[in-house]
Amino acid sequence: MTNQTHDVKKIAVIGTGVIGNGWIARFLAHGFDVNAFDPAEGAEERTRKAIAQAWPTLEKLGLAKGATQNRVIFLPTIKEAVSDADLIQENVPEREDLKKSVLSSIDEHAKSNAIIGSSTSGIMPSTLQEGLRHPERLIVAHPFNPVYILPLVELVGGEKTNPEIIERATLFYKSLRMKPLIVRKEIEGHLADRLMEALWREALHLVNDGVATTEEVDAAIIYGAGLRWAQMGPFLTFHLAGGEKGMRHMLEQFGPSLQLPWTKLKAPILTDELKEKVITGCESHAGEVSIAELERKRNEFLVELLDLVESYWPESKTLEKV
Template structure:
């Protein structure tokens, strides 16, 4: 069911790849105006198609009052895109010098009180702040794909980021139905990606060493750890593993096993053989389904999972999903 948008804001999106388009869809679904810029040929057409594909999932989640695809506007320059924006979301490729150049232009041409959020998945905000006129208003705001469904956004301040910016960013992202997670200390890869990378490295070793296929690794997560993590995450999951005494007993009984070298930690070399094994495994597992078909199934699944998360953790309802 629709809800009333508290106050309409203008969001600028710089860079309209997969993540940028996800942001655009989320901003629009929450009833806001979006001004986008991307110099790539055909960028606007690709964005409008991506938003159209995302819209059915957003309708199922629930659109804010006044939400419409028609509130998206593409402009020919960064200067025009950011001029009136309340929040600018930067999503250009993960190349440090490119990001710093784009952010410097955003910083120069945006309103003094505008928040600048970078979607970077690995670069630390203090690095991105170098050379900015107003570094105190830049914060890493790292989302997860698909941005228009998954509510987590990691907020990471740099050395120059003001607490006012962190507080304001947290409020803005929560207002578009996200779950802002303020990272206490900046670190390469932030929080969630570092956890996922650890699992990814170990998964590559399993395939490289012939322990499991890509499909078998996926099955181990889908039907085991993944189901539990979707509800509780690793710490509460292990807390239950300790029985009535919880984590205290779990650490006493299973803590010594941490000293055993079960995991590799360092990633295996991506040889041509390993690459082909991973690629062929994924293509075989996907079967005849296209990427678009897999994305559609993923979106439908995630919307239903969010319903379950909210049923079991009702305190997240106002953040993770729009009104009933």
């Protein structure tokens, strides 16, 4: 790093759905002023409601000096929203044509030194850079829901990205108490979502084939792998599985089983029958508990879990290195 402080003072958020509103809440909690734009009817009302719902959790996490829920303003055009912003976070729906159109408008009206970060979960930055006047300042900055709690943000540069933009963005997201993970090579789905998608596909097969219900699949993760992954992830978990000799012995002993056809790499066809199994399974599992109550319990759990994770891994060499 050439500097130790970021240069972002004003932020614009384009697209205020679940992810966009999560970003706004996090930005506000860290004392930033935010310009917002979303042409959907009722967008501002939904944003202010989402911020209010997230604020008690953010108070538990700790607010920056001067942080309030009121430092966000909605503006009528993209031009007005981005013209004075140092960083623009784009969060429109995951359609390539729509994202390219919106990013082109952002690129046209943003300051020359502004960072443009797309929250896309799957599209590669080089694809999004096509046709931009200043493609060198666009990166993928992909967060995870709920954005105002979870610290991981994947930073992915495209073929034309200026490395300095990655450096500046890393410093900024770290100032939000996030864990920027720089993805070494751009690939569809980036890193974390590719891992989650593999598990999701296998889970759908297990439900589709009648091996397990949605509740049983969830229990298998909650009380088994999930508890370990929150602390160590899959590689260190398997490193311990090898005993005193670690991963070396683990691969020698269990490596041959990787060739057994246990898993199914392709997703099952999403038939109406499978959809109903998944939907009714989730509804039965949730019971009378509302989505709002589930979100509240999730948030409380994540805040406590983050404290526990940080106590065991106060510094992550991988995520701190740029």
